[in-house]
Amino acid sequence: MLFLTRESIQSCAEVWKDADVELPQFDYEQVAENTRVRPEWVHFGAGNIFRGFVANAHQKLLELGKADTGIIAATSSDYELIDKIYKPHDHLTLLVLMNASGEFTKKVISSITEAIMANKNRAEDYCRLVEIFENPSLQMASFTITEKGYTLTGPDGMYLDIVKKDMEQGPEQPSHSMSVIASLAYRRYLKGQYPMTFVSMDNCSHNGDMLKNSVITIAKAWAAKGVVEQGFVAYLEDESRITFPLSMIDKITPRPSEVVRNALQEQGIGGMDILITSRNAHTAPFVNAEVSEYLVIEDKFTNGRPLLEEAGIIFTDRETVNRVETMKVTTCLNPLHTALAVTGCLLGYTQISDEMQDQTLRTLVERIGYKEGLPVVVDPIILRPQQFLDEVLQERLANPFIPDTPQRIATDTSQKVGIRYGETIKSYVQRENLHPAELTAIPLAIAAWCRYLIGVDDEGNSFELSPDPLMESLQAHLQGVTLGDSTSNVHRILDNEKIFGVPLYEIGLGSKIESYFYEMLKGPGAVRRTLEKHLNEVLG
Ligand SMILES: NC(=O)c1ccc[n+]([C@@H]2O[C@H](COP(=O)([O-])OP(=O)(O)OC[C@H]3O[C@@H](n4cnc5c(N)ncnc54)[C@H](O)[C@@H]3O)[C@@H](O)[C@H]2O)c1
Numbered sequence: 306m307l308f309l310t311r312e313s314i315q316s317c318a319e320v321w322k323d324a325d326v327e328l329p330q331f332d333y334e335q336v337a338e339n340t341r342v343r344p345e346w347v348h349f350g351a352g353n354i355f356r357g358f359v360a361n362a363h364q365k366l367l368e369l370g371k372a373d374t375g376i377i378a379a380t381s382s383d384y385e386l387i388d389k390i391y392k393p394h395d396h397l398t399l400l401v402l403m404n405a406s407g408e409f410t411k412k413v414i415s416s417i418t419e420a421i422m423a424n425k426n427r428a429e430d431y432c433r434l435v436e437i438f439e440n441p442s443l444q445m446a447s448f449t450i451t452e453k454g455y456t457l458t459g460p461d462g463m464y465l466d467i468v469k470k471d472m473e474q475g476p477e478q479p480s481h482s483m484s485v486i487a488s489l490a491y492r493r494y495l496k497g498q499y500p501m502t503f504v505s506m507d508n509c510s511h512n513g514d515m516l517k518n519s520v521i522t523i524a525k526a527w528a529a530k531g532v533v534e535q536g537f538v539a540y541l542e543d544e545s546r547i548t549f550p551l552s553m554i555d556k557i558t559p560r561p562s563e564v565v566r567n568a569l570q571e572q573g574i575g576g577m578d579i580l581i582t583s584r585n586a587h588t589a590p591f592v593n594a595e596v597s598e599y600l601v602i603e604d605k606f607t608n609g610r611p612l613l614e615e616a617g618i619i620f621t622d623r624e625t626v627n628r629v630e631t632m633k634v635t636t637c638l639n640p641l642h643t644a645l646a647v648t649g650c651l652l653g654y655t656q657i658s659d660e661m662q663d664q665t666l667r668t669l670v671e672r673i674g675y676k677e678g679l680p681v682v683v684d685p686i687i688l689r690p691q692q693f694l695d696e697v698l699q700e701r702l703a704n705p706f707i708p709d710t711p712q713r714i715a716t717d718t719s720q721k722v723g724i725r726y727g728e729t730i731k732s733y734v735q736r737e738n739l740h741p742a743e744l745t746a747i748p749l750a751i752a753a754w755c756r757y758l759i760g761v762d763d764e765g766n767s768f769e770l771s772p773d774p775l776m777e778s779l780q781a782h783l784q785g786v787t788l789g790d791s792t793s794n795v796h797r798i799l800d801n802e803k804i805f806g807v808p809l810y811e812i813g814l815g816s817k818i819e820s821y822f823y824e825m826l827k828g829p830g831a832v833r834r835t836l837e838k839h840l841n842e843v844l845g
């Protein structure tokens with residue numbers, strides 16, 4: 306049985322090839338040494354999308370001879386990911402791509418040369434990270450740390466306790482990921498005010514701006530306390546030295562699946578067990594993903610950048626990235642995903658492609674995409690919205706070989722509903738020819754999320770909710786609510802503009818969503834009946 310290590314891919318190269326695994330084609334030892342001396346790229350959030358997409362793109366450059374340093378993977382929150390997955394496999398990943406005919410393409414990703422805990426309690430790792438940030442060679446830090454990784458405030462708009470503590474304690478003891486970044490940037494500032502670029506690759510609207518705001522907020526708090534030099538904030542705001550480009554990343558990268566693990570085992574590749582860490586990361590020595598992928602980045606780098614265009618990554622101007630990102634995150638993919646996530650959990654689904662066989666759910670997401678989203682999308686030209694949406698609905702979501710689950714996508718929904726629906730709703734408020742009252746599918750999806758929060762499915766059985774940083778406060782508003790109830794504090798959730806990005810009641814949507822919610826609460830089967838009834842009404 307093969308076990309993924311550097312020694313194995315060298316000494317058993319032919320056996321790996323016989324198992325149809327593509328092996329890396331570059332001088333790893335030289336690249337690792339170059340990276341040690343001359344680090345250029347650190348990535349925070351060493352999870353599945355990073356390993357399955359970003360690290361693969363960089364490997365293509367290494368193989369083309371267009372890059373000669375690797376990526377340093379860092380995580381501030383999950384020791385187990387590094388200790389139990391990265392280290393035993395020498396930072397290698399087995400990438401498994403599934404096409405629509407069910408064939409696997411397997412490839413070993415070897416472009417990650419170091420894996421570091423970005424945490425002061427891991428002194429040796431942290432020293433290395435500081436050394437990297439103090440090195441003039443560093444070009445960029447990129448991020449896939451999930452939407453909540455950037456958030457400094459809670460639902461009440463007040464700073465989280467961890468953030469307050471970080472602001473109080475200064476750059477020496479950072480805990481929140483944004484304070485860790487601010488602290489590392491301060492070391493770079495002190496060492497020589499060297500330029501570099503911070504690239505968020507998370508699914509947040511205007512992700513670069515969000516990262517910039519959070520890091521600068523921390524820096525300003527430290528400057529106000531006098532614990533950092535005054536010039537530090539100016540350094541972060543000086544676009545000739547530090548930039549925070551926007552980006553849009555797209556590749557459906559599900560949690561590792563047992564079906565894939567078993568298939569690998571049958572093909573003679575062992576040691577591929579799936580680990581769910583105590584921080585709820587679902588991880589394995591392999592990453593399973595779809596074939597389609599798009600990464601579009603605002604070309605605004607101050608200290609050089611890898612030639613990722615050679616690996617299919619698109620670099621363009623800010624406005625174009627903004628349009629592509631708005632198209633994907635707020636209209637053509639992620640809103641559909643969130644709707645399938647919450648309705649899927651309520652209707653007992655465990656695979657997204659199965660939901661696409663359900664006529665009601667298919668109609669729901671087609672309506673969100675084609676009828677409610679498309680009219681407000683500004684065409685980015687480099688990717689055409691109609692074509693993109695067709696591919697999402699007809700090929701990507703429907704691909705039965707992509708083991709994606711509504712339960713994965715339902716994670717952290719409170720952090721995402723504002724971005725995924727709020728932006729479209731805003732457009733309906735702002736445009737003269739549109740009115741929020743015309744929306745049906747988006748309000749149904751929001752009502753389904755509120756109904757989901759009760760933790761009882763459409764048959765009346767309780768189910769496990771996916772983790773969400775606001776779960777406790779959200780559920781407090783629905784405490785004791787059971788099927789058949791016609792009153793609750795659901796309006797307190799819907800009234801929270803921090804969650805939805807829009808004042809739902811003021812614009813006339815709050816009551817509509819509330820009424821859908823109570824219809825869905827009427828009893829067993831009511832979720833499906835409510836969806837069918839209102840979707841049939843709009844279909845005429
Ligand atoms: N998986 C996908 O299909 C996909 C596609 C496009 C974009 N993305 C973006 O990438 C993000 C990560 O997706 P993934 O599939 O890699 O998830 P993952 O769970 O495999 O990895 C997430 C990483 O983020 C870190 N993290 C989690 N919470 C954090 C916090 N509060 N602060 C700092 N780090 C934190 C974890 O330690 C882990 O390394 C998504 O939230 C999304 O914004 C994912």
Ligand SMILES: O=P(O)(O)OC[C@@H](O)[C@@H](O)[C@H](O)[C@H](O)CO
Nearest residue numbers: 508554555556557558639642714
């Ligand atoms: O990763 P999240 O939590 O922002 O959202 C879950 C999915 O919608 C997302 O991961 C998609 O798979 C991805 O955005 C496709 O590119």
